Amino acid sequence: MSKPLRPDDRGAPVSDLHRRLAAAGHRVGGVEETDGYFGPETTRSLLAFQAERGLNEHGLVDETTQAALVEAGLRLGDRHLYLHAPMFRGEDVSDLQLRLGGLGFDAGRIDGIFGPDTAGALADFQRNTALAVDGIAGPQTIRALHQLLGRPAGRTTVAQVRELDRLRQGSPELHGQRLAVGQFGSSAALSTALSRTLRAQGAHLLDLDHPNEDTQATTANEFQAILYIGLRIDNYSHSRISYFSIKGFQSEGGFRLAHQCASGLDRALLSADVPVTECLGRQIPVLRQTRMPAVLCSLAPPSVVVLSTAEIADALANAITRWIADPAADPTGSG
Numbered sequence: 407m408s409k410p411l412r413p414d415d416r417g418a419p420v421s422d423l424h425r426r427l428a429a430a431g432h433r434v435g436g437v438e439e440t441d442g443y444f445g446p447e448t449t450r451s452l453l454a455f456q457a458e459r460g461l462n463e464h465g466l467v468d469e470t471t472q473a474a475l476v477e478a479g480l481r482l483g484d485r486h487l488y489l490h491a492p493m494f495r496g497e498d499v500s501d502l503q504l505r506l507g508g509l510g511f512d513a514g515r516i517d518g519i520f521g522p523d524t525a526g527a528l529a530d531f532q533r534n535t536a537l538a539v540d541g542i543a544g545p546q547t548i549r550a551l552h553q554l555l556g557r558p559a560g561r562t563t564v565a566q567v568r569e570l571d572r573l574r575q576g577s578p579e580l581h582g583q584r585l586a587v588g589q590f591g592s593s594a595a596l597s598t599a600l601s602r603t604l605r606a607q608g609a610h611l612l613d614l615d616h617p618n619e620d621t622q623a624t625t626a627n628e629f630q631a632i633l634y635i636g637l638r639i640d641n642y643s644h645s646r647i648s649y650f651s652i653k654g655f656q657s658e659g660g661f662r663l664a665h666q667c668a669s670g671l672d673r674a675l676l677s678a679d680v681p682v683t684e685c686l687g688r689q690i691p692v693l694r695q696t697r698m699p700a701v702l703c704s705l706a707p708p709s710v711v712v713l714s715t716a717e718i719a720d721a722l723a724n725a726i727t728r729w730i731a732d733p734a735a736d737p738t739g740s741g
Contacts, residue, residue, distance in 0.1 A: 411467035415444040423467055423475070427451045430478035460619075460648070460690025460702075477518070482551075487520055487528075487543035494520040497653070502543055504654045505551045506531055507563030515565050516655035517694050569658050573699075573733040576632065580727050581608030586626035588614035588692065590638035596711070597637050599719035604726065623695030633663060633729070634700035635722065636692055642706035644681035645671055649701050650694055651687025658734075659699025661687070665737040666725040667701060674721035678710045699733070 411419055421442040424434050432451040437443070449465045456463045459474045467475070480496035487494050487502060500518035506527045507513050511534075514523025525541050532539045535550050577583065585604060589597035594615070601611045612629045614622045619636075626634045640646075647668050649660030668683035693700050703722070705711045711718065 411444060413444050413446075413449055413465065417442055420444045420448070423452075424448065426475040426479050427455060430455055430475065458688055460688055460693070482543075483545070483548050488541055489520065489522065489525040499524070500652050500654070502528070502551070503565075504563060505555050507565050508555050509551075510564060512564040512568070515569075515657075515697065516563060516652055517650075518652060518689075519694070563655065566655065566658060569699075570734055573659050576730070576733060578731045580604070580730050582610065583730060584610045584612070584629060584631045585726070586612040586614060586622075586629055586631035586634040586698075588622045588626070588634065588636040590617065590636065592708075593637040593639050593705070596639070596705070596715050596719060599715055600635075600637070600722055603719055603723040607723070607727070619690070619692035620695055623692050623700075626700075627695075627697045631698055633659070633698055633726070634692070634696045635663075635667070635726070636700070636702040638702070638704055639708050639711050640704040640706045641708060642704065645683040645706050646686055646704045647671075647683060647701055648686045648688045648690055648693060648704070649699075650689070650696075652689055652694075656687050657693070657699055660693065660701055661685075662733060662735065662737055663699050663725075663729045664701045666729045667703060667722055669737060670721035670725035670728075671703075671705075671718065674717045675710065675714060678714065680707065680710055 411423060423444070424439045424442070427434060432455045434447050434451050436447060438445045438447050452467065453463050453465050455475070456471060461471055461474060477496040480498040482498045482501040484498055487499060495518055497518060499520045500516055503513040503516045503518070503524055506524070507516065509531065511527040511531050512523065513527035514521065528543060528547070529539050529541050531551070532547060537547055537550060587597055587601050587604070597613065601613055605611050612626065612631060614625055616622050616625070622636070623634070647664045649664040650657040664685045668685050671683045690702055693702060705718065
């Protein structure tokens, strides 16, 4: 696009934005949608979409946001899916992964990325249903998936079962574990303090400071860390801890680790009189790309974080220790 869409714009491009936001679950509605006007409701919906996807929350439709909107609006059957470089990404891929996983075919993590695991599961499905084994999710294959599994939402997938099994089979001791600690922006002091505390307890640490989230995720995967924790300081009123979640799937390990970290933070900052920490399931790139349970801690407000670096580092280290001791436990007490 030539220039970003912004508030007060009108016309066909804004109407297209409204359609894409609605497809992503953030409908604008009202007069703005009827008139194709980029007003306050459009801004609110766009900001919610950007927050959900881990994009810069600037309220403009730049190239990155536009690409994410296109990806979010894809439905299974809109295009042929197969193993390709670069890999296909989108809601259609995650729907395919959910359907394959719901039928017992291991498509790997439900991340909306058509990689080798998804290709293998698709070929296995075709082989078991007497379809041509071409590794392509085309009309016949999609029709068969719809016939065998009407709605995948709510079904337990192979990926979820295997993640919980891996969590239960892991060592309950922090000593000797491989952990990845990433930092973004001005969180270097906190990252250093957390890594120092974890190393003192015998953990093997990978410290990451590359500004690109994909690079951090790839490096953590190559290190074969059992968890990734990212740190950044944000100008919010309260801290937010994010774990990977996509429609129909969430990282069970990430969900549990996020809540352990949130509980620890709230106890550590009790005297600072700040709002409680929020846990959010989001599609942030570093959480989507990592192959292990992962969380991104957006810590706030900055003045409190800077003054409480030691306390926050200890709280997060203790939360990680508790999670490793019983990573399949539900810290919310709901199950």
